[in-house]
Amino acid sequence: MARKRDPQQREDGFHQLLPHAAEHLDELIERFEHEQDDHGLRCWLLELIAAAASPTALPILTAQLNGPDESLRDWAAVGLSKLNTPEARTLLWQARANGTIT
Template identity: 45%
Template structure:
């Protein structure tokens, strides 16, 4: 995903997309150390698609960050998670509880 070649970067993302649900802890740890905002967005997307409750706190934190790209992926992660807590968090902030 860090390749400067867009095809290689996208290929890395697609490989991780297939195994994300089995690697949520690793993706969460990688997110914390990653400095590139684009890669951080991809990591949030992968964690969201995994639909693991382990991502709940991270999604909520990103909502509060203020950086629009990270905020949007945090919201999307909460929508995909669709747990009562995630739906409540979104509802209390006047956000759609399901992805568009």
């Protein structure tokens, strides 16, 4: 549904998947890594990855936290906050200290 032209169908698909993000994490990560054309879709995918709150997402969240895209950095920070592991907290602290996130 994420590729539908109808914005409401896209929104509905996102909200249907949100509570099940952890079940589909590997697929979400794969889609995120291959999506280059649709910035909004990349943001939604990273939001879903963040919602999964899984250590499996740590590498992609870390990469986006240090990336050039502010929107993706914000979603990466959300995901790391939800993950709430010592490593995730350290990454967030470093990003705040560097001024990468607020």
